[in-house]
Amino acid sequence: MPDVRVLVLDDHEVVRRGICDILDRADGVEVVAEAATVAQAIRRVDATRPDVVLSDLRLPDGTGLDVIAHVRATHPDTHIVVLTSYDDDDAKAAARTAGADAFVAKTAGSAEVLKAVRDAASGREHGQHIDVQEDAAIAALTPTERKIVTAVGDGMSNKEIADQLGIAEKTVKNHVTSILAKMGLQRRTQVVAWATQRRAQSFRR
The missing domain is CATH 1.10.10.10 (Winged helix-like DNA-binding domain superfamily/Winged helix DNA-binding domain)
Structure with missing residues (x-):
């Protein structure tokens, strides 16, 4: 079975690198691109066509909603997992409406992040806490x-x-x-x- 190809989008380098390290160490998962802005993400999604985009919502040149909208319009087979905080109810609602497949808390451990990515890639619904x-x-x-x-x-x-x-x-x-x-x-x-x-x-x- 081919690896799940992932693009990681977060403007905080330490957070982004930590997530990439978690994914790269896992069997059956490959980070094919990183991005820190909406513009970078759109260019790199188009270039790499990942299976899953793992995206923050708050970005310096826009929001993760811009990326979700682009992915849904141009790469409908790509799944989107949104990194979120527990108090982001309004943002999560907007992301769900825009087409996000799943959410994972920024406080989640490595196993939870991996499960969210794998569940999204396989089309399974992911849940990690009362929402x-x-x-x-x-x-x-x-x-x-x-x-x-x-x-x-x-x-x-x-x-x-x-x-x-x-x-x-x-x-x-x-x-x-x-x-x-x-x-x-x-x-x-x-x-x-x-x-x-x-x-x-x-x-x-």
Whole structure:
């Protein structure tokens, strides 16, 4: 079976080199190009036609969305894995809409990065943590409400959530009421159960 050919896009050289080292050491994976900007990535994607582009979203001359749009328009067989932070819900939603295949956290270990790349290349869905953005049942939630869903799933009280987000406890309570209505639930414990089930599904993948 041929190697999975990967282009790594990140403007931070230390991060980019670290990812390339992880991939180059792995069996069945080959880094065919690196890029630090949108312009470099587009040129090198066209030149190398990788199987997977592993891309940051924040870049000095644009965003990873520009690269995703180019890849989708010109190389539809190339898969895209986006490097993301846990608080990038809006950016992740935009990347998913643009055509990203999967996401991997910047804090992920080497095994997780490799799994994300291999899963994307093989067409398998990749999941690494509870990601409230990706569930159609809660698509109507605001970014703040998504953070609260995750916090509730972690067993945090309204006061703890308020302290974490820097908002009033009453505001958290109002958000929880809104979340229950939007998700079609009646009790806070149902949100906890939903989050627990979602996390378990993610770990089984």
